[in-house]
Amino acid sequence: MSERPSRYQRNLNLESSPQQANDLSDAFDLSKFFILLKKSLIWFVLFITICVAAVFLYLRYTNVKYQSTAELKLNKRSEASLFGFPTVSEESSNLNSLSGEVELIRSKLFLKEVVKQLPLDVTYELIGRFKNEERYKYIPFLLSYETECVNSTSFFVEIVDQNNFRISNDPESEKWISGSFGKPVRFNGCNYLLKKTGNFFADQTMFISIKNEEQVLDYLESKLQVAPENLNANTIRIAFEDYNPYKVQDIVQTISELYTDYSREQKNKANQLKITFLNTQLSEIESVLENYESYIESFTLKNKTSNPSRDLNEVIDQIINIDSTIYSIKYQKTNLQELKNNLQQDSINKLIIFNGTFNDQINKLITEYRDVADRLALAEMRYKGESQVIDEAKRELNLIDDRLKQAIAYSFETLDKQLERANQRKGNLISTFNELPAKSNELNQKMRFYSIYEELYLSLMQKKTEFQIAKAGTLAEVVILTPANYPRSSIGPSPKTLYIGSVILGVILCFVFLILRYLLYDQIISLTELERITRLPIVGTINRVRSGLAKKSGVLVFDKPRSQISENFRALRTGLNFMGMNKKEQVIAVTSSVSGEGKTFIAVNLAAVLSLSNKKVIILDLDMRKPRTQYAFNIEKNDEGISAILSGNASWEACVQKTQNENLHLIPSGVIPPNPAELLESEYFEQLISSLKDSYDIIILDTPPIGLVSDGIIALKHSNQSLYIVRSDYSKRGFIRDLHRNVELNQLKNISIVFNAAKNNKGGYGYYQDYYDESSKSLSNLKKIFNIG
Incomplete structure (x- = not known):
């Protein structure tokens, strides 16, 4: 207490002390701050724990996002430069081309083609205990529906067992519509068909969402990212984000492939435009050629041929084939008639040894007839007189006999129709054969004149095409540098980032709480604080x-x-x-x-x-x-x-x-x-x-x-x-x-x-251990440490 006398000797000035105390109270008390910090440690732990727990719950109930990307390169080739003609500035051309291609990929006109290629109208979500999981590739069943009946809707499907399911708008409702896989079920006035897949699993509930075309397009537009990657390299980056990795990969891959196909089609259209442009410059010759082409076209449509000589040989071959077919039909009818006669005469012995050519059904019945007949013969040899075995064999033989007669009658009817069609076809071929020689002479005469004008047309076209092709412009060709990747890791939410952020947020909240507590804390904590607020x-x-x-x-x-x-x-x-x-x-x-x-x-x-x-x-x-x-x-x-x-x-x-x-x-x-x-x-x-x-x-x-x-x-x-x-x-x-x-x-x-x-602050010393005993213990501990005494 030797340092205290100055404090004891203070003079009390009541006039100045309140104001001075207020001024002093505004100063920052570091000792009070650290005391409150120590008192608030439990709150620090609580705040950080709450923030970490909030992130844990957020991650537990939030689906992670995946992103798939692809990189495309536009190979620009100016065909005008091949002939020495001047081209547009390369930098300006690259910028204009990439901007246009980006807008094309993002356009609804292009995305409609993506919708046609992918099953994006139906979304399958597996109902989980804490959150739903979208299924895209591994789905238990495929849903088909009447597009003209269903616009956009959603419902729940509960898989009861391997063959049955239930449908309802509300899983908590008692109103469920039962159905079977592979059979249509009517629900909400529309028919639905659910077919099991190889990834089928029972005892689960799926949430089905059906979107119309506009909704799917809005979905694609909202999550699709298309941007130039490198202007100098003419590359475009395509990215798509969603909650299913297989789905985002499919969408990006389909967009890349469709865009490549589209570029190829555009190139073909450009070539066709060149040909059309050149043809307009040769209109005089074309008018002559068109007359001959019209005649040749009319001849071809009327006679269904463009080469009568070749068709004449083909007609002869067809007549020969028809004759062979007619003979085969008549032969089959003869065999059927002989078989029919044997059956009518009940000539079992002849039927057994008969060996004709029939269809599979009749051959099978003949074989059965022979087997039953053999069994009947053995039964008659074994049993003398009446026997149940003999009666049973006779009944079976009569049944086969009736079936065989029906099959023979049906075969006769079929062969008659075939024979009628063959004869009709043969008559048409003979008529065509008689007309072909005259038509062939007429066509050959017109073709000679057509060839003369065609050679002239080709000669003039060859002379005028060089600078016309140079004017055709620049074509864009697309190469997929990086195909759509399968995202093996999510892009968000990132657990590591969120947990670090939660700890940082918890620390910030702790210090905000500490500062507020410091400012609002009205209790006197330390001697320093007391000295500041009183005289x-x-x-x-x-x-x-x-x-x-x-x-x-x-x-x-x-x-x-x-x-x-x-x-x-x-x-x-x-x-x-x-x-x-x-x-x-x-x-x-x-x-x-x-x-x-x-x-x-x-x-x-x-x-x-x-x-x-x-x-x-x-x-x-x-x-x-x-x-x-x-x-x-x-x-x-x-x-x-x-x-x-x-x-x-x-x-x-x-x-x-x-x-x-x-x-x-x-x-x-x-x-x-x-x-x-x-x-x-x-x-x-x-x-x-x-x-x-x-x-x-x-x-x-x-x-x-x-x-x-x-x-x-x-x-x-x-x-x-x-x-x-x-x-x-x-x-x-x-x-x-x-x-x-x-x-x-x-x-x-x-x-x-x-x-x-x-x-x-001296630990147990302030808790009333013996003052001198404490000193003795400390001295004893020092001796033990330094091995003294």
């Missing part, structure tokens, strides 16, 4: 005591005289000596603003440490509303006390209670009176103080809190020295302002502050 002298500091230890040991100065807390009270005694307490007839009042700040604890321990210096000390418990002093000395409650003395019902000598130290006495509060303030203002209180001064060196007044009742102010006016207790992390800054106001209004003198429950 009153701080006479001593008492370290924090464990509540359990304080209750177990009422007067720590007596019970643990060598502890740190006892040293604190000895330092407080020294501080009071600096304040002029060493004169006789000292009256010390101990007060606070509210209950719980340690007023009684400090009063009894201060009295105890003063009594140990060979001074007679008495404690007066003036807190007659909530007395506690007697419990510190384990004194039973007694009706004789301060209230009885001030009421004139008892003498102070009769109310004095002895303690474990002969120099320390106590007068408890006694019975709780209805008017404690009036009792303290009575003449009995002045007489009591005057009488006690004659018998004791020091009088300790344990007063009521001055922030709650007026009793404490009355007691303070009778004291030579007043101690105002401020408890760390409990007393509010406003209490100090109220104290300044009371000091000024009531003209109180010799007010000092005791800072109670101050935090000790």
Whole structure:
């Protein structure tokens, strides 16, 4: 406490202290900040945990996105340069070309072709426990529907088992429509067909979403990214984002391939435009050629041939083939008639040895007939007379006989139709054969004139085509440099980024919370903060005591005289000596603003440490509303006390209670009176103080809190020295302002502050291990470390 005298010698300037205290309170208190930081560590952990948990839940319930990309290169070739003609600026041409191609790929006209190629109208989502998962490649079934009936809709499909399913608009609804795979089911007025795939699985629920063409186009436009990658290299980058990796790869790959095909088609169209342009320059010759072409075309359409000589040979071959077909049909009819005759005559022996050429059905029936006939013959040889086996064989033989007759009749009908068509075809061929020679001569004459004009046309066209082709312009050819890749990792949300961000956000929230807590925290935490907000002298500091230890040991100065807390009270005694307490007839009042700040604890321990210096000390418990002093000395409650003395019902000598130290006495509060303030203002209180001064060196007044009742102010006016207790992390800054106001209004003198429950940064040292034992333990530990002794 050697550094304290300057603080004890401060002069109180009540006029300047409030303003100065306010100015000082605006300064940043680093010690308070770190104390609040330590107190807020649990909140730090909580904030960071909440942020990390929020990210975990977000990732748990959010589908990840995938992106597939492809890179295309446009190979520009100016055909005009091949003939030495000037071309457009290369840089300007590249920019214009790439911009146009990008807009083409993004256009709805082009995307409609993508929609035709891919099954994007139906979306399959597997209903999960926490989130839905879109299925694109590995789907359990394929859905088809009536496009003219369904525009856009969505519903749930519950797979019941391997063959059955249920459909409903609401999975929580009891209204379900049952259906079977492979069979149409009517739902919401439209027919649907579900067919199982190789990836079928049961006991799952799927969410089906059907979109119309406009919705699919909007979906593609919103997620498709097309941009020039490198102007100098003429490359375009195509990217697509969605929640299914197979789907994004399919879409990008299809767009790349369709664009390549489109470029190829455009090149063909350009070539056709060149030919058309050149043909317009040769209109005079074309008019002549068109007349001959019209004749040749009419001849070809009318006669269905452009080479009568060749067709004549083909007609002869066809007539020969028709004759062969007619003979084959007649031969089959002959065999069928012979078979029919055998059946009508029931000539079983002839039927068995008959070997004709028939269709598969008749051959099969003949084989069955033979087998049954053989079985019947064996049965008749084995069984004489009537037998069930013989009857059964006969019935079976009759049945086969009927079926064979029906098959023969059907074959006759079929062969007759074939024969009729063959004869009709033969007649047409013979008629054509008779007309072909005359037509061939007429066509050959026209073809000779056509060849003459055609040679002239080709000769003129060859001379005029060179500069016309140079004017045809530039063609764009597309090469896929990088095909659409399968995204093996997601692009978002990134767990690593989100978790790092959540920790950073948690730390930011922690510091925001800490700053707000610092700004709004009204309790006085440290001695430094207390010194900044008051001009009153701080006479001593008492370290924090464990509540359990304080209750177990009422007067720590007596019970643990060598502890740190006892040293604190000895330092407080020294501080009071600096304040002029060493004169006789000292009256010390101990007060606070509210209950719980340690007023009684400090009063009894201060009295105890003063009594140990060979001074007679008495404690007066003036807190007659909530007395506690007697419990510190384990004194039973007694009706004789301060209230009885001030009421004139008892003498102070009769109310004095002895303690474990002969120099320390106590007068408890006694019975709780209805008017404690009036009792303290009575003449009995002045007489009591005057009488006690004659018998004791020091009088300790344990007063009521001055922030709650007026009793404490009355007691303070009778004291030579007043101690105002401020408890760390409990007393509010406003209490100090109220104290300044009371000091000024009531003209109180010799007010000092005791800072109670101050935090000790020396670990267990402040928790009242034996002061000297702690030092001995430390010295012993040092010896062990350095192997001394």
